[in-house]
Amino acid sequence: MNATMHGDGLFSVAEENMDPYEYWKNGYLYFDDQPLEAIAKAQSRWYRVQFVFENPALEKKRLRFFCLRSEDLSRALELLNHFSGIEAKQQADGVHIK
16 A cells, blocks of 8 residues: 655555566566566666667557566567567667667
8 A cells, every 4th residue: 555645635545556566576577558668778777788779669669568587688578579569689789679
Protein backbone atom coordinates (compact mmCIF):
# COMPACT_ATOMS: atom_id res chain seq x y z
CA MET A 1 0.00 0.00 0.00
CA ASN A 2 1.07 3.52 -0.74
CA ALA A 3 -0.28 6.52 1.19
CA THR A 4 -0.03 10.05 -0.20
CA MET A 5 -0.85 13.32 1.59
CA HIS A 6 -2.28 15.96 -0.75
CA GLY A 7 -1.95 19.74 -0.45
CA ASP A 8 -5.47 20.01 0.97
CA GLY A 9 -4.50 17.78 3.92
CA LEU A 10 -6.38 14.73 2.64
CA PHE A 11 -4.76 11.34 2.24
CA SER A 12 -5.22 8.82 -0.53
CA VAL A 13 -4.29 5.17 -0.25
CA ALA A 14 -3.59 2.99 -3.27
CA GLU A 15 -2.40 -0.53 -3.89
CA GLU A 16 1.21 -0.52 -4.98
CA ASN A 17 2.03 -2.66 -8.00
CA MET A 18 4.68 -4.99 -6.62
CA ASP A 19 5.39 -6.73 -9.93
CA PRO A 20 8.61 -4.84 -10.73
CA TYR A 21 10.01 -5.51 -7.26
CA GLU A 22 8.95 -9.13 -7.19
CA TYR A 23 10.32 -9.79 -10.66
CA TRP A 24 13.66 -8.14 -9.80
CA LYS A 25 13.86 -10.08 -6.54
CA ASN A 26 13.25 -13.29 -8.48
CA GLY A 27 16.01 -12.59 -11.01
CA TYR A 28 14.18 -10.89 -13.87
CA LEU A 29 14.58 -7.72 -15.89
CA TYR A 30 10.95 -6.52 -15.94
CA PHE A 31 9.30 -3.65 -17.79
CA ASP A 32 5.55 -3.02 -17.86
CA ASP A 33 4.22 -0.48 -20.37
CA GLN A 34 7.64 1.16 -20.66
CA PRO A 35 9.05 2.96 -23.70
CA LEU A 36 11.53 0.90 -25.69
CA GLU A 37 14.08 3.64 -25.03
CA ALA A 38 13.93 2.88 -21.26
CA ILE A 39 14.17 -0.86 -21.88
CA ALA A 40 17.19 -0.35 -24.15
CA LYS A 41 18.85 1.93 -21.59
CA ALA A 42 18.44 -0.66 -18.82
CA GLN A 43 19.68 -3.48 -21.04
CA SER A 44 22.57 -1.29 -22.14
CA ARG A 45 23.68 -0.95 -18.51
CA TRP A 46 23.05 -4.62 -17.70
CA TYR A 47 24.79 -6.09 -20.75
CA ARG A 48 27.31 -3.25 -21.24
CA VAL A 49 26.46 -2.69 -24.88
CA GLN A 50 25.28 0.37 -26.81
CA PHE A 51 21.80 0.39 -28.39
CA VAL A 52 21.31 2.29 -31.65
CA PHE A 53 17.81 3.21 -32.84
CA GLU A 54 17.73 3.24 -36.64
CA ASN A 55 14.11 4.43 -36.44
CA PRO A 56 13.83 7.09 -33.70
CA ALA A 57 10.03 6.65 -33.55
CA LEU A 58 10.61 3.22 -31.98
CA GLU A 59 12.11 4.86 -28.88
CA LYS A 60 8.59 5.79 -27.76
CA LYS A 61 6.99 2.40 -28.49
CA ARG A 62 5.62 1.07 -25.17
CA LEU A 63 6.12 -2.58 -24.27
CA ARG A 64 5.73 -5.17 -21.58
CA PHE A 65 8.94 -7.18 -21.56
CA PHE A 66 10.74 -9.42 -19.12
CA CYS A 67 13.55 -11.94 -19.17
CA LEU A 68 15.81 -13.62 -16.66
CA ARG A 69 18.81 -11.47 -15.74
CA SER A 70 20.95 -14.59 -16.11
CA GLU A 71 20.06 -14.83 -19.83
CA ASP A 72 22.81 -13.74 -22.21
CA LEU A 73 22.28 -10.79 -24.54
CA SER A 74 21.45 -12.92 -27.58
CA ARG A 75 18.60 -14.64 -25.72
CA ALA A 76 17.29 -11.32 -24.35
CA LEU A 77 17.26 -9.91 -27.90
CA GLU A 78 15.54 -13.03 -29.20
CA LEU A 79 12.77 -12.55 -26.64
CA LEU A 80 12.53 -8.83 -27.34
CA ASN A 81 12.20 -9.47 -31.08
CA HIS A 82 9.61 -12.19 -30.60
CA PHE A 83 7.28 -10.28 -28.30
CA SER A 84 7.67 -6.71 -29.55
CA GLY A 85 7.47 -6.91 -33.33
CA ILE A 86 10.74 -5.00 -33.72
CA GLU A 87 14.10 -6.18 -34.98
CA ALA A 88 16.99 -5.83 -32.54
CA LYS A 89 20.23 -7.27 -33.86
CA GLN A 90 23.67 -7.39 -32.27
CA GLN A 91 26.39 -5.96 -34.51
CA ALA A 92 30.05 -5.05 -33.98
CA ASP A 93 29.23 -1.52 -32.78
CA GLY A 94 26.26 -2.45 -30.57
CA VAL A 95 22.63 -3.51 -30.84
CA HIS A 96 20.72 -1.97 -33.72
CA ILE A 97 16.96 -1.59 -33.39
CA LYS A 98 14.75 -1.12 -36.44
